[in-house]
Amino acid sequence: MITRDxxxxxxxxxxxxxxxxPATARAAFLLAPDGFTLAEQSAADNRYMADAAGFDAARASAQHRGLQRALSRVLPTICFAGDPNTPDALFPNNVFATVAGRYVVGRMRHAVRQREATRADIxxxxGGVxxxxxxxxxxxxxxxELTGAMVVDRARGLGLCGLSERCDEAGARLVHEALGLRATLLFELAPGEYHTNVVLAVLAGRAALICPRGFADSAVVDAIAALYAPHAVLLSPAEHGAFAGNAIALSEDLVWMSAGAExxxxxxxxxALAVAGFRVGAVELDAIEAGGGSLRCCVGEIF
Structure with missing residues (x-):
């Protein structure tokens, strides 16, 4: 099923x-922020990005290493080298996604990010390893743009796909088919939003963090909240702005987000998270957030 209903x-x-x-991944992969700087093309439709003066490459690199160390305490976490020719490639979940036995390479909107899909090492x-x-x-x-545009409930095989310039309806259908999902709900993101995973997180298939103002239609918010009740957490505008919706569960009892979000x-x-059985793990990522994404954006999942 693929529907707007x-x-x-x-x-x-x-x-x-x-x-x-499995509701959570068996391993994770990251892409180092080598050459981290403002990508003008990406900034055109990502209001969360800082201006050029807001980028601190050294601090971003140190925080990214801290993220890898933190996640490695929970599951195997590998990191591929970055490339200065792809300055915002540290968000690999938009380009590569996995399901048992296969991997999917997405089609990015901007040319500067389309280069990431050609990475022979990844x-x-x-494919080889x-x-x-x-x-x-x-x-x-x-x-x-894969799991940036489509938030996936891995336990039930559900897709929740916000349409924008980063993912159109035909693209959503392609991802739905590639991941072999059982059902996908299509909906419009609110004006100014670029990725669903900034405004929605499904946690280990049993809870959801929802930023209501990120959705164009409140009926979509109501439906998602009803699906994950009683563990649907509606986040405030302040929590939304701090990237609290850009979170991920990589185990059954721990949700990860940036320190600012936490x-x-x-x-x-x-x-509400505690009632749902989750502790919160936080990592300092303010320098990385200058690139318009936060912790969940940095994490590619291996199923």
Missing amino acids: CVAFLEHARGLAPDFG RGFF LDYAEIDLSTQPHPC QALTPASRH
Whole structure:
């Protein structure tokens, strides 16, 4: 099922068992922020990016290493070298995604990011080392920025895809098919939003962090909240602005977000996460957030 009908999606999704696959990844991969600087093309439709003076490459590199150390305490976490010719490639989840036995290469909107899809080392790792089959969407015309645009409930095989210039409806269908999902809900993001994973996180298939102002239609917010009730956490505008929605669970009991996001959490949000069975792990990432993304954007998942 691929639909814009919230009611039909909710009815179908509620009937699906959490047996699509593991709810969390078995490993993670990062891409180092070598040459980290303002990418003018990406800044054209990413209001979260700082201006050129706001980029501190050395601090971003140190924080990125801290992120790898932190995540490595939970699951194997590898880091590929960066490339100064792709200055905002430290967000690899938009370009590469995995499902059991195969990997998908996305089609980025901007030329500066399309270069990332040609990385022979990353393709060689998935195809040669892990022996995953390849599904290459990078040369077709429809933008589909993978798990930036589509938040995936891995337990039930559900996609939640916000449409924007970074992913059109045809691109969403391609990702849905490549990941073999059971059902995907399509919806419009609010004006000024570029990726769904900045305004929504599904945590280990049993909870969701939702930024209501990131959605064009409140009915979509209501449907997602109903699907993950009683563990749907509606975040405030301040939490949204601090990237609290750009979070990820890499184990059953721990949700990761940036230190700035964690500090912005309200007592109500903290309590809701605790009730859902999650502790919060936080990593300082303010320099990386100058690039318009936060912790979840940095993490590629290996299933």
